Amino acid sequence: MKSFGIVVVLLILVGTTLGSTLVIKGSNTVYPVAQLWAEAYKEINPDVEISIEGAGSSTGIKALFNGQTDIANSSRWIKTSEIEQMNQDGKYFIPFIVAYDGIAIVVNKSLEIENITVQQLYDIYSGKVTTWNQIDSSLPKVRIVPMSRDNASGTFEYFVEHVMKGEKLAPQVQQLASTRAEVEQVMQNRYAIGYIGMGYITEDVKALTVENIEPTVANVNAGAYPISRPLFMFVDATDGLPTGIIGEFLRFALSPEGQSAVLSVGYVNAYGMK
């Protein structure tokens, strides 16, 4: 924690001493693709400093209010409370859709299941169904081990809203602090199930089809995959559209080149690619 504080202080120092800097904060889901863009952008403009921090969508938007960031990454739309605060503070933030994210349902590779329905997901995570044979009679009568992200994560919010329809997760659902931990557990535990951003699917776990639709780029783009969402970058447009380095960076992200990079972290492009 202490060293984290020191890093933050250093980052702030770096941010204030160098001339051309861009600060990006927010959603952990947007983080990997923002990082790719930053690297590619720095290759074209080597004198630009870009600092990226993944701390959750709400943190990013909060930082935009405080002026602590230039771009707030968000995996969700702006909340009513945030709109109210915008009115109060006399500020105006605008969103850019920068990519799409599908939420993948992952299980252990050895589990003999290929498809799951949104209703079944709801049953598992609300605790109405607790053993695998209740999902498919050919599966063993073993306890389902559902994994979730922390309630601070944008992926959690999205899952609760769209799969759970606002209903609460059962007490035994395990909230893990990172997607990496979730993948690790699903890899180790033969009866675990988890939901992660499509960008985090690895060889080590099995991504299920949802309502018989594969979590692929094409399916998300076509709007066929049932659990996918747009990813945003919010900027402060109180004094007009973003200019300078912020505008340039966004233009780069939405350019055919930037959009092609989206695919390499498993997300889906929002606009035309190269």
Next chain:
Amino acid sequence: MSRKRIDLFSRLSVTVAALLTMVILFGIFFFLISDGVKVFGKISLKDFFLSTRWYPTYEDAEFGILALLSGTLAVTGLTLLVSIPLGFISAIFLAEFSNRKTHDFLKYVFELTAGIPSVVLGSFGLKYISRWLMELFPMKVWTGLNILNASLMLSVLAMPYFVTLIEDALKAVPVDQKEASLALGANMTSTLFRVLIPQARSGILNAIILGTNRIIGETMVVLMIAGGATMIPQSIFDPVRPLTAAIAGEMGEVELASTHYFALFMIGVVLLTISLIFTVTAMRLKRGMKR
């Protein structure tokens, strides 16, 4: 004259330093409480302390901390059960039964252990202990992230405290007492239990206080590997979400001055109170022993 002045100066600086520490401590307490109690404007005491349902981010949010509290108690209890006996035995070995070389080597090992960052222990638990537990008890362990996993890693964290401080306490017993006992024909074992440990008990208790407070407050390990389920555990293989994990996992995203925000501060107050109650009880015990 100048000697007096130096005396005055050192007395003054010591007093100021002591006062400053107290001000900081009470300041922290004050700010925690003043934010924390605001939660009771929205939630009743009973719903906060006696409900197991912790659902802070939903439309119809619930803020019951009983499950979180039971998580903290379960993890702390099991860790003490593992680390105090081990630490005690190691300390006795170091203080009385080891030769110079083994003593120095083991001491070095414990000092190294004390330096392991808790995030490293967490990662180790996540990647290895969790897997081993599932392989070792395939029938019982339904998830690798559970009370046992967290307690094992916390024991690694707490052991150096127990060993070092208990050893110091044993070493602080005057040598002539030990020699007198041995000279009277008592063997090493009865000298240990009749003379050394009773003499060192106040120091031993001190070690236990410090170590336990360290375990209660530890955050990273339990956030990573205690399992994160907001349930009342039925066995040591159940996952839990201790109070510290809830604060660490949720504080970053919480809306300022919301009920959730105040509830997290109140959890901070609860944690502080637990460790205060524990410390005061142990102090009382210690005073009682001296009499």
